[in-house]
Amino acid sequence: MSEQYWVGDFFIDLSRNQITKNNQSETLAPKALAVLTHLAENRGKVVSHDELLAKVWQGTVVSTNTLQRSIAQLRKALGDDGKVQVYIKTHAKQGYSLECDVRWHDSANSTNAESVNLNETQEAILDEICVDEIGVEGDDANSDINHPAKLAPNAVENAAKTQTSSRSRLMSMAIIIGIIMLTFVGYQSLAPEQPPQLSFGELRALTATDNKESAGIYSPDGRYIVYHRYSEEFCINNLWAKDTKTQEEFRLTENLDTYGSHSFSEDGQKLAFVQSIDCSQPITQKKCYKLMSLDFNKALNSPQPLHELMECKYSKIQRPKWLNNDNIALLQKASDRWKLINYSVSEDESQVIYEINDGTIIYYDYSITDGLFALTTIHHDGHYYIEIVSTDGQLVSSHRINKPKEIPRFRHIYPNFSPFENLLVFSTGRQLFTLSYEGQISKVSLPLDEPIGSPVFHPNGDRMVVIKGRxxxxxxxxxxxxxxxxxxxxxxxxxxxxxxxxxxxxxxxxxxxxxxxxxxxxxxxxxxxxxxxxxxxxxxxxxxxxxxxxxxxxxxxxxxxxxxxxxxxxxxxxxxxxxxxxxxxxxxxxxxxxxxxxxxxxxxxxxxxxxxxxxxxxxxxxxxxxxxxxxxxxxxxxxxxxxxxxxxxxxxxxxxxxxxxxxxxxxxxxxxxxxxxxxxxxxxxxxxxxxxxxxxxxxxxxxxxxxxxxxxxxxxxxxxxxxxxxxxxxxxxxxxxxxx
Incomplete structure (x- = not known):
């Protein structure tokens, strides 16, 4: 199937997720364009809801509301609406049909045309060289006009001069081309390396309950996903795990309190998380914060009681990250600034890893593979920075974050490590971005009809767990x-x-x-x-x-x-x-x-x-x-x-x-x-x-x-x-x- 085609006067380019008319382009969600493509392949025929859902959302359970939203997006882009239905017609209780001409585009011709446009200057130079060569040697070696013996003496002399001049021009052009190529190679070597282009395909739902889930992470071996599940009906929150191989779910906790984000120990045997509860005698804060641990393997058999590691009555702690089996990194806020600390379980003491005297830490992630922290911070100048810090607190790099127009100036971002070198990933809701260690942000093509949050990559790097919903x-x-x-x-x-x-x-x-x-x-x-x-x-x-x-x-x-x-x-x-x-x-x-x-x-x-x-x-x-x-x-x-x-x-x-x-x-x-x-x-x-x-x-x-x-x-x-x-x-x- 071609990736480019026309629906009436609209040009559809699936490779760019675009629909264009009169040089005005609009980017649509890939799923919406997939719906349009399947209707185009069956032009004039009624395609049922079930067929469209099965074709476009293969292996994913979605409702007809999702399909209806895609149809609405297409009608808006085509200038259609639910009443007139010039392009896409609704057949009550049956499905949809595309009611206009479809012309499929020859992708090879399109590629050649783009190549000519992209290499216009090079083609002009080559054309000039070819004209000179034809003018000297000619196409017909036996013609009288080009045979030296048939020329008058002054004609021979002029021909010789012409040939010498042509050769000079050829040498000059060769030198120019050489300079251009050397300049291009030099620029390529000096230009910053472009980050890899992430491309996501399928989104698979793992849970489907009436509850609210959050903070999903993978176990170190990638087999389990651990997350919070809050029940609106009973107003309780618990930790749950899902076996991605068998699809079996396990309730890990028997407590009904509120928990924060959680982290696996290096060996995958334990979980650490922060529990917030009302202080019995509040002095400087109403909530007290406890760092808790849980035996993960035992909890897979039955919900387990929690083990308290430490309690904070006069400061806040959040986002524990297990560095090894004895040390846990945490964000701590004692006054008005957050700092990154290292808590030793065996010594029951902590020390500061990194803090900013005239600013604060917004968020951090930890890479077990690289042994590095990635922190987003605000400095005294009011700007946002991405800082890479070693486990001993040494600042590896610090760069101001350059936000594109899609991200508001003051928006906090919360990036996590990715399997790609020097690259993090984060979501702002319905948009996904990468962030380099040098502070460069690139948008990932992923239009969504529902917000996603907390993107965390699988240990294998082929997918990531997200939380979606409204x-x-x-x-x-x-x-x-x-x-x-x-x-x-x-x-x-x-x-x-x-x-x-x-x-x-x-x-x-x-x-x-x-x-x-x-x-x-x-x-x-x-x-x-x-x-x-x-x-x-x-x-x-x-x-x-x-x-x-x-x-x-x-x-x-x-x-x-x-x-x-x-x-x-x-x-x-x-x-x-x-x-x-x-x-x-x-x-x-x-x-x-x-x-x-x-x-x-x-x-x-x-x-x-x-x-x-x-x-x-x-x-x-x-x-x-x-x-x-x-x-x-x-x-x-x-x-x-x-x-x-x-x-x-x-x-x-x-x-x-x-x-x-x-x-x-x-x-x-x-x-x-x-x-x-x-x-x-x-x-x-x-x-x-x-x-x-x-x-x-x-x-x-x-x-x-x-x-x-x-x-x-x-x-x-x-x-x-x-x-x-x-x-x-x-x-x-x-x-x-x-x-x-």
């Missing part, structure tokens, strides 16, 4: 009277009003000041975008690029625009979709509140990689620190009094001399945020109780029960609450195979 949440409205009087565990679903529902995530709903609109973020178009609804219909007003993430949005006081924190940058968007990005020196991690009249905003920013809670003047970029405590959420009331929740989930308010702890709200803080309306704080505690606290009257009361699946309380007016509730959360373990 999080689905809905926006609901509920009145305060409903919560106070009628909302019970059995009647929740009947009393909630779902304002926005799709099969993707909706969140952050906020009321328009003085209007009837509600703004919210949604992933229904494939990316996180800003939408507005009037209760009758919704429309998208932002157009951010692929793999965008939004952390915070606020209405202007006049209700005519929104300030949105997208990809760590502030963008103001009006209701007609006009937008402008505010030039800020620092990345904005989270936007809490915007005062459009005073041109200030409460937010988290990152300075030299360190998170700071600030009030920023958007006119002159002046920064005022809120305080030196880590802040998880903050806002101001109508009188300008600052209310914030610290990292210990304690409520504070600003005072004349110093900030005051709101003791009436002890044990009421949670990760579900809070809102302030007319001098009253509203929040949801860990027991899913909605409460209120009147600041002036110092009056606290429990209003009623909130839904058990609530994620966030996002806004309130006089009578209604807006909340985000979890509808569905499903992530699965899969393997992505390299093309052979």
């Amino acid at each position: 999080y689905d949440s809905d926006i609901v409205s509920v009145s305060l009277s409903q919560i106070a009087n009628t909302l019970t565990a059995t009647s929740q679903d009947k009393e909630l009003t779902i304002l926005e529902r799709s099969t993707a995530g909706e969140d952050n709903a906020i009321f328009q000041p003085g209007g009837e609109l509600i703004a919210y973020k949604s992933e229904r178009s494939g990316e996180e975008q800003v939408w507005i609804t009037d209760g009758e219909g919704s429309r998208q007003i932002s157009h951010f690029p692929m793999d965008t993430y939004i952390f915070g949005m606020e209405w202007a006081a006049d209700g005519q625009s929104l300030l949105v924190n997208a990809n760590d940058m502030l963008t103001q968007i009006d209701l007609d979709s006009n937008h402008k990005t505010l030039p800020l020196e620092y990345p904005v991690v989270r936007l809490f509140q915007w005062d459009s009249q005073k041109h200030t905003a409460l937010m988290h920013i990152r300075i030299k990689g360190i998170l700071k809670s600030v009030e920023l003047n958007l006119t002159n970029s002046a920064i005022r620190m809120i305080n030196d405590k880590p802040v998880s959420w903050a806002t101001k009331d109508d009188n300008g009094q600052l209310i914030y929740l610290d990292h210990m989930e304690r409520f504070w308010r600003s005072g004349a001399v110093e900030d005051e702890l709101i003791q009436a709200l002890d044990d009421q803080g949670s990760g579900k945020r809070f809102v302030v309306e007319d001098g009253v704080i509203y929040g949801i505690n860990d027991d899913f109780q909605l409460w209120s606290y009147a600041l002036d009257a110092d009056k606290f009361e429990i209003i009623g029960e909130s839904p058990k699946n609530v994620d966030y309380l996002t806004d309130i007016n006089q009578t209604q609450l807006l909340m985000t509730i979890r509808a569905f959360s499903k992530k699965e373990v899969a393997e992505l195979y390299l093309s052979k």
Whole structure:
């Protein structure tokens, strides 16, 4: 089958995953083009859903929704739609057909044409040489005009001069060509070596449950994949393993606590991971962190108890990596910076491997084969670096990361080692990239319809384990009277009003000041975008690029625009979709509140990689620190009094001399945020109780029960609450195979 063909006036190039018309090219997912190709091969015939699924997704279990998304992508690229159906026609309960002319392209002619274009200068030189040679020797040796004996004396002399001149020109051209070739060879030797081009083929799902899975890794022999599995139904998390040969699954733990990423010992006998639990007596942090180990071989027979290696009550630890059977590398954060440490199990002590005095470590990976760490860091200049460090802490190399346009300027990246020399790999969601030790990023051609994360290569290097899936949440409205009087565990679903529902995530709903609109973020178009609804219909007003993430949005006081924190940058968007990005020196991690009249905003920013809670003047970029405590959420009331929740989930308010702890709200803080309306704080505690606290009257009361699946309380007016509730959360373990 040819890799190039025409569908009507559209030129399809499978080698480039492109569809072109009138010199305008668009890149599509390989699976979508595979669907189009199979329909083209059966032009005019009805091809069933099952046939297309079997042909395009061989050996992979997918739903018809996946096929429908590919059809939608093709129709959009072809200028078709579901109603007119000029190119692709839907046959109800049967399948699809391609209803236009198909012309298959001769790939050999295409290759020759490309060769002529690429070597245009060389061909011109060769043409000139050939003309000179023909002019001297001729095609017919017996013709009178070219025979020396038939020429007049001056003609012979002129011919001799012409021949000498031609030879001179030939020598000159030969010298020029030689110089060009030497220059080209020299350039090739001096030019940086291009990284190998990764090409991935099949994506195979390994798990298919109603649970949420994460953090997949391979055992050292490559036979097992170990991952987390969280059950929404029972609210528990456990470690599981899957035998890739027999497809048998094993639950490894019998505990129900939360775990972080995990690592195998060098011999594959043990697993190490970090367990985070509430501290019995919190002092500087609410969570305590324990480094735990597990006997892997015993756990394959039955779930095993955990062995505690060490506990951190005043610092955070994460991402353990077993260096050998006695030493484990960890990231530790004691104040506001992360450092890489080496913990000795036998000595029960640690030492610093690597740290940055005026910056911080973002992420690291460890290569057992090379005995090297790869760290992504932020330095004092605010730029991102890739640093290679030996196990004894020696800096092997340090290079600034050069981000392409596909990756936002302030986006953190989390690269892991690959089987290719001096090359790492990472995902931003639906896009995959490689990162060289010199800081060069290259995009891997892998358009996906679902985000993937945590790419980790198999020991053999022929595939990698990834986590794929989506999080689905809905926006609901509920009145305060409903919560106070009628909302019970059995009647929740009947009393909630779902304002926005799709099969993707909706969140952050906020009321328009003085209007009837509600703004919210949604992933229904494939990316996180800003939408507005009037209760009758919704429309998208932002157009951010692929793999965008939004952390915070606020209405202007006049209700005519929104300030949105997208990809760590502030963008103001009006209701007609006009937008402008505010030039800020620092990345904005989270936007809490915007005062459009005073041109200030409460937010988290990152300075030299360190998170700071600030009030920023958007006119002159002046920064005022809120305080030196880590802040998880903050806002101001109508009188300008600052209310914030610290990292210990304690409520504070600003005072004349110093900030005051709101003791009436002890044990009421949670990760579900809070809102302030007319001098009253509203929040949801860990027991899913909605409460209120009147600041002036110092009056606290429990209003009623909130839904058990609530994620966030996002806004309130006089009578209604807006909340985000979890509808569905499903992530699965899969393997992505390299093309052979």
